[in-house]
Structure formats: structure tokens, C-alpha cells
Amino acid sequence: xxxxxxxWLTFAIFGAxxxxxxxxxxxxxxLFCCINLKQYSxxxxxxxxxxxxxxxxxxxxxxxxxxxxxxxxxxxxxxxxVKREIEALYANSEIQFIQADFSMSHKNAExxxxxxxxxxxxxxxxxxxxxVGVSDKKDLLNEDDGIIENQIGVNIYPSTLLAYYLIPExxxxxxxxxxxxxxxxxxxxxxLGYFPNSAVYSAxxxxxxxxxxATAYEYKQCIDTATIRPGVVITDLSATMKIQKYPLTVLPDxxxxxxxxxxxxxxxxxxxxxxxxxxxxxxxxxxxxSFIIQRLMPL
Ligand SMILES: NC(=O)c1ccc[n+]([C@@H]2O[C@H](COP(=O)([O-])OP(=O)(O)OC[C@H]3O[C@@H](n4cnc5c(N)ncnc54)[C@H](OP(=O)(O)O)[C@@H]3O)[C@@H](O)[C@H]2O)c1
Ligand SMILES: *[C@@H]1O[C@H](CO)[C@@H](O)[C@H](O)[C@H]1NC(C)=O
Ligand SMILES: *[C@@H]1O[C@H](CO)[C@@H](O)[C@H](O)[C@H]1NC(C)=O
Numbered sequence: 001x002x003x004x005x006x007x008w009l010t011f012a013i014f015g016a017x018x019x020x021x022x023x024x025x026x027x028x029x030x031l032f033c034c035i036n037l038k039q040y041s042x043x044x045x046x047x048x049x050x051x052x053x054x055x056x057x058x059x060x061x062x063x064x065x066x067x068x069x070x071x072x073x074x075x076x077x078x079x080x081x082v083k084r085e086i087e088a089l090y091a092n093s094e095i096q097f098i099q100a101d102f103s104m105s106h107k108n109a110e111x112x113x114x115x116x117x118x119x120x121x122x123x124x125x126x127x128x129x130x131x132v133g134v135s136d137k138k139d140l141l142n143e144d145d146g147i148i149e150n151q152i153g154v155n156i157y158p159s160t161l162l163a164y165y166l167i168p169e170x171x172x173x174x175x176x177x178x179x180x181x182x183x184x185x186x187x188x189x190x191x192l193g194y195f196p197n198s199a200v201y202s203a204x205x206x207x208x209x210x211x212x213x214a215t216a217y218e219y220k221q222c223i224d225t226a227t228i229r230p231g232v233v234i235t236d237l238s239a240t241m242k243i244q245k246y247p248l249t250v251l252p253d254x255x256x257x258x259x260x261x262x263x264x265x266x267x268x269x270x271x272x273x274x275x276x277x278x279x280x281x282x283x284x285x286x287x288x289x290s291f292i293i294q295r296l297m298p299l
Contacts, residue, residue, distance in 0.1 A: 033264035043126025051078040053235030055131040057256035068094040074101040106153040113161040130159035135201040155204035174222035185212040231274030248273040
């Protein structure tokens with residue numbers, strides 16, 4: 001064998017192994033991690049950040065599938081509008097909401113979430129969708145006052161503390177009626193690599209992923225967990241990113257349909273386009289991946 005043949009053969013073997021490492025876990029997920037959404041339909045689907053973007057699209061899609069909805073978001077008039085909009089679309093839908101602004105929720109987290117939990121007690125919740133999230137596109141030293149705090153507060157506290165208060169209720173549901181519950185958490189492809197001008201955001205998304213998978217393991221006997229890692233969805237949150245112009249972006253309604261249509265436990269992208277995007281990012285070794293991300297999203 002000539003030298004160059006050995007080089008190509010080595011590349012081919014590495015490539016094949018790498019592809020297997022993508023395909024085998026995907027097959028396992030596809031075949032063995034199925035969720036039947038109907039089993040949670042007796043309770044409310046509680047969605048945070050339900051008045052815009054992915055949260056609103058998911059609210060509509062859950063309502064279309066006949067689920068009862070409890071929205072939590074910050075703007076009273078937007079909440080009323082979304083409720084009216086969905087009731088006009090699906091006449092029999094049952095939509096309730098709680099107005100809560102998470103931006104200062106970390107200041108006195110115990111008190112804030114205990115009082116929110118008092119209001120949640122009026123509903124039997126079977127699905128928690130930890131969707132609320134904010135991002136900002138600035139380098140660390142140029143972040144506006146309060147925005148760093150807002151990102152850490154909104155992206156981390158609600159999902160952590162809502163789980164803290166709702167998991168005991170989920171355990172009770174299981175003990176009493178053998179009914180399982182579901183938690184859907186939102187991470188992001190931004191956790192796959194660090195993105196320039198998104199240091200705080202991508203780090204909070206890594207937190208969401210690890211927290212989600214660790215607690216999923218702790219309560220797997222009665223709670224199902226899905227961690228979703230979207231690529232670029234066309235919403236206000238991604239509006240400031242140049243990346244909205246790249247291929248493989250998805251509209252929120254299409255994203256919500258695809259997500260609920262293919263929902264499984266474990267980590268997933270929610271849409272085939274984002275599966276490709278995510279694997280493109282992670283296929284290459286980390287330093288090369290970082291190099292490409294830095295060229296795509298210059299400072
Ligand atoms: N869009 C993407 O490309 C993308 C990619 C990866 C991951 N994600 C993740 O997906 C999730 C949803 O993103 P999105 O793009 O749908 O965002 P979005 O369009 O900006 O919507 C965010 C929702 O959260 C609400 N919200 C924001 N701050 C809040 C606060 N302090 N208290 C209560 N509610 C608040 C907003 O309320 P208002 O209606 O009042 O604004 C809105 O309903 C996030 O966790 C995000 O990290 C998004
Ligand atoms: C709430 O939403 C309405 C309608 O979109 C908007 O006019 C208003 O400024 C928002 N209020 C706050 C406090 O953001
Ligand atoms: C994600 O899901 C788990 C449930 O397994 C939950 O305990 C956790 O609080 C959620 N939140 C975050 C930040 O991932």
C-alpha cells in the first residue's frame with residue numbers, strides 16, 4: 001500500500017466511526033425513547049414564556065391536540081390576546097394563564113417561586129414546558145446594565161425552581177393514580193460550542209441541558225424528560241443574530257409541529273434541519289468547530 005492510500009484509509013475509518021457515533025445513538029433514540037403524549041392529557045400543560053416565539057407556537061400546537069393549557073408569561077395584555085387567539089382557533093380549548101415576570105425572580109427566589117407555586121396549586125399539571133429564555137448579542141463588557149443578570153435569572157431560575165416545586169406534585173400523581181408526568185426543557189445548539197457575543201447565553205443553555213439530564217435520571221421512574229436543543233428558529237430572540245439569514249432556520253409554528261410530532265425522552269433537536277445543523281457543528285473537532293463559528297459570527 002502506498003503512503004497516500006494509508007492516509008486516505010485512515011481518514012475513511014475515522015469518518016465511518018464518527019458517522020456510526022451519530023447514527024447509532026439516533027437509532028436508539030428513535031426506536032426506544034418514544035413518548036405517547038396522550039398519557040398526559042388529563043392535566044394541564046404549563047408553558048413558561050408562552051406569549052411569543054416557540055412558546056406561543058407550542059401553546060397553539062398543544063391546544064390543537066386537545067390539551068388544557070396554563071400559560072405563564074410577563075405581559076398581561078399579550079396573555080389575554082394569545083388566549084383569545086387560540087380560543088378563536090379551537091373553540092373547545094381550555095386556556096388559563098398566570099401573569100409572572102421572571103426577570104427579578106432570582107432576587108428573592110424562595111419567596112417568588114413559593115408564591116407562584118400557591119397559584120399553580122389550583123391546577124393539576126401533567127406537563128411542564130420550561131421554555132422561557134432571553135438572550136443578548138454583545139460581548140461581555142458591553143452588555144447593558146442588568147442584561148447579564150436578566151439572562152442568568154430568566155434562563156436558569158424558573159426552570160430550576162418550577163421543577164423543584166412541581167416534581168413533588170408529579171410524584172404524588174404517580175403514587176395516587178400511577179400517572180406519569182412530562183418535563184420539556186429548552187437548551188439550545190448554542191450549548192454545543194461557545195458563540196461569540198453570547199457567552200452568558202450559551203453557558204446558561206449548557207446549565208439547562210445538564211440540570212435537565214441529571215434530574216431526569218433522579219426521577220425517571222415516574223417523570224419523563226425531554227431536553228430540546230433548537231437551532232435557529234425565527235423569533236424575536238434570534239432577530240438580532242445575522243444567523244437568521246443562514247439556511248436551516250425554521251418558523252416557530254413548523255418547529256412546534258415537528259417537535260410534538262417526534263417527541264421522545266432524552267436530548268433532541270426538535271426538527272430535522274436542526275439535527276443536521278447540530279451534527280454539522282459537532283462533527284468536527286472542537287478547535288475547528290470553534291474556528292468556523294468564529295468566522296460565521298465575527299465580533
Ligand atoms: N429562537 C431561537 O432561534 C432559539 C434557538 C435555540 C434555543 N431557543 C430557546 O427557546 C426558548 C424560547 O425562545 P424564543 O425564541 O421563542 O423566545 P422569544 O420569541 O423571545 O419568546 C420568549 C417568551 O418568553 C417571555 N418572557 C421573556 N422574558 C420574560 C420574563 N422576564 N418573565 C416572563 N416571561 C418572559 C416572552 O414574553 P413577551 O411576550 O412579553 O415578550 C415570550 O413569551 C428559549 O429558552 C431559547 O433559549 C431559541
Ligand atoms: C405588553 O404587550 C402590549 C401588546 O403587545 C404592548 O403594547 C405593551 O407595551 C406590553 N407591555 C409591557 C409592560 O411590556
Ligand atoms: C429540566 O428538567 C428536569 C426534569 O427532569 C427538571 O428537574 C429541571 O429543573 C429542568 N430544568 C432545567 C434548568 O433544565
